[in-house]
């Protein structure tokens with residue numbers, strides 16, 4: 001028999017493609033042949049695969065661009081149509097012994113693919129590119145319905161703060177992953193799929209998670225079958241741009257080279273955050289008001305919807321030109337490891353969170369939706385490596401609040417100290433003999449057969 005051949009399928013979103021392609025890179029390094037499936041809209045944007053052992057293929061979801069704007073539509077269509085396409089690919093590859101897949105690794109949120117693999121007699125792995133805590137929240141849905149915390153569609157019946165175990169985040173019912181998507185049709189779609197996924201995961205041979213045991217001991221104790229193998233970025237070449245949709249602007253790094261050590265506020269909000277015009281304005285003015293150098297990733301358009309971002313306040317660009325750099329896409333992993341970075345003002349996507357703490361960088365939290373509120377609670381309540389913001393009566397985080405919180409995080413060395421302690425814990429876990437390292441090694445051996 002030839003090399004093991006693995007079929008990998010991410011959820012079609014930036015924060016899901018990057019870590020799965022990082023895992024593909026690790027497997028390829030160990031001689032595993034990988035076929036990596038993306039939707040055509042993403043396939044055409046992938047900048048770099050970094051390995052000749054990774055073969056990228058594309059499928060279509062058949063959606064027209066206007067349909068992508070209908071809340072909840074994409075996720076429902078992906079959930080329904082991707083398993084059939086994957087089944088087709090598996091069948092086509094079954095003809096030759098050399099091409100045959102030995103394992104299917106799919107995003108945990110595409111649970112039906114795990115069931116397709118099982119049905120076809122192929123080993124199946126669910127990959128979670130989020131905190132284990134988000135899975136624990138999903139596992140608790142039936143209990144929360146029973147206890148009258150949410151109804152059968154996931155709508156909160158009371159405002160409650162739940163902590164499933166000590167060292168787990170405080171979860172506010174109005175911020176539950178599906179609820180904070182803000183639009184009822186999207187809430188229902190995500191909620192239904194989460195429930196189906198909780199069932200589907202039972203058919204997976206492994207559930208692996210891009211997290212670290214010591215970062216989430218409470219969550220892993222409640223989800224003992226979930227295996228932490230993170231952070232995957234520790235297992236690949238630093239700054240590998242595999243799976244990124246946009247070309248990185250590397251001039252950021254030259255600019256950072258010219259800033260004093262621990263001086264720069266790095267502000268970036270992932271691939272889907274959309275600010276209201278007033279929030280965008282306050283953010284700009286808040287960064288200006290800090291009086292500190294800042295690097296701001298301000299996407300000219302949202303990667304999923306294509307919606308353009310807002311205009312800067314009048315005179316802003318001129319006023320900040322000597323100490324602010326604005327870019328469309330930064331090489332974030334490299335940025336966060338740069339000595340001039342002081343703190344990260346972030347939407348708290350799981351990848352951004354892990355990248356920040358892996359580099360010992362304190363955070364300021366401006367979550368937008370989905371699991372980002374869970375991650376914020378880890379950052380501010382559990383690990384205590386950052387601060388949240390308070391909204392004003394109109395729901396806006398004002399410029400003064402932004403300035404004050406940045407000052408607070410940078411004025412108290414305890415945030416940096418804790419962030420460095422966390423960095424050490426993560427490094428130990430990803431080093432030989434560490435928990436994540438051993439788990440990943442065992443997983444790779446299992447894949448190699």
Ligand code: UDP
Nearest residue numbers: 014015270271297329330332349350351352
């Ligand atoms: N990212 C990047 N450059 C940017 C902005 C983001 O490389 O300018 C990367 C970032 O390092 C992370 C991913 O895009 O790996 C975003 O994932 P995350 O889970 O933080 O947020 P999402 O996009 O899923 O909301």
